[in-house]
Amino acid sequence: MPELPEVHALVTDLGRRLTGQVVERFDVLSFSALKTFSPPASSLAGQVVRGVERHGKFLDLRIGEVHLVMHLARAGWMRWREGPPPASSGRPGKSALAARLVMAGDDAAVAPGSGLDITEAGTKKSLAIYLVTDVNEVPGISRLGPDPLDPAFTLEVFAGILGSSGRAQIKGVLRNQSNIAGIGNAYSDEILHTARMSPFKPSAMSDEETGQLYDALQSTLRGALARADGLAASELKKEKKLGMQVHGRVGEACPVCGDTVRQVIFHDSTLQYCPTCQTGGKLLADRVLSRLLK
Template sequence: MPELPDLLYIRDYLRQHATNRTITAAEVRQPVVLRNAVGDPPERALKTLTITGVDSHGPFLRITVSSTLELVLNLMLSGRIQHQRKPDRPLGHICMALHLDDGTRLNMCDENKMLKIYFVHTGSTSAIPGLDALGVDILSPGFTFEEFFRRLGDHPRMQIRALINDHSLLNSIGNAYADEILFAARIHPKTLAGTLEPDERERVFAAIRDVMADGIRAVAEARQPIHVKVRDHMRVRNRKGEPCPRCGTIIRREGVRGYDVFYCPACQPPRRRVFIDWTNKPEA
């Protein structure tokens, strides 16, 4: 699943390479991914129009065409977008493609056909699930200590991992960066928000800023094609069985409500005795 740093990289890349290009053809190969609120099929409506803007908003990527129409993409779990140039091979599992006037193609691909493409009039986003309900933008000046503390206070019984991962509260932190943030803050993922000490709250807040900034920098510096997920900089995510980069303890993976969570049981000790079985340490 692409996360905020990935989407910002894709956005910036498309602004540079797709904006001001004219669409010579639009192909919908998997109609199941398309939600058409315009009426006219995109094959007919988009042809000869020019891409005028690219933006990202939470998990959504928004491609504006001719200032009046929008393709709003949610890549979901396995969706990818490829900018296919002449010698490149298409990724496969193409659900929709835009042919551009420079001979390149934007392929929207998903082997599971779960990605969603909303075709709407510009700004008509009310029918797009989740888009208008996004929480505070964690990269904006509005995301302050006070804002973050208020959200913790509003949801004292929520586990911190679920809270920072909730896009209607914070816009937006996905599963991978949520693990990285709690590792940086040295907080156990199941800790209830209401039990965090003041210094722990500050650590989580600082880690959100630092980890996301590092991620944005790492993805930009990797300069990979936009369909490649850059994860080499991650310290615990998908590193089950590897030593913790801080203390050497073996990193664990746990399933929490259907999600995989990666953490270091020594750096991120559980708060209460009820979680003692997570650590394998003998009781004192």
């Protein structure tokens, strides 16, 4: 799932390609992905792309007076296509292609027919596309908490979020988009590993621990941004995976202490952690492992 650093890099890449360009058409091939009915997709034809922005994990293409907003969810992605799409591609329900933005290409920067292919792999479809005149019409955006890269996101703001969360597990607090916008499963694992904290630690913590976690959050996200800076969309997935210390690395050696990275499996997701760095050597309860040991 793309999180704040990847979506930020997509904004940079697509902003460079699309800003000032004219849309030829916007084709929706997965009708379940389109969550709005007005304005219609046809309203984008002939309009100029005015800019590309980010709201948490939401990507926002400002086209004329309309916002084309996308949340790529767990298995969605996009790629830039040079030149017109193949005539045989894009049949509804027959491929991973969910939508396609085709550009008129009326100058040397973009060839006619070039554009953006939005795809979603797998059978569980969660990709969401919205066409709205006000981004706050998108429910997920209207509920977003503060952006952790905004200068206004200070240590005091962060401490207030933790304080209001009581004894909720810190992993869930970091992932809750109403608390902090843009952090998902992967980067919450990485932040907690950097902070040397258990994902099950209660969010009520000392001032020293709060400062430690805040610094880890900032360094993790800003480090990921720096690594993704200047990369095209096609390179971001690989860069994200290479930059991970524990997430997605179960069974491998922790790069900090050499202990084996472990995981906890839930019904719809997993988390990864290092016992030595984060839990004092204790293995966290795992439903699958617990069942095997009975």
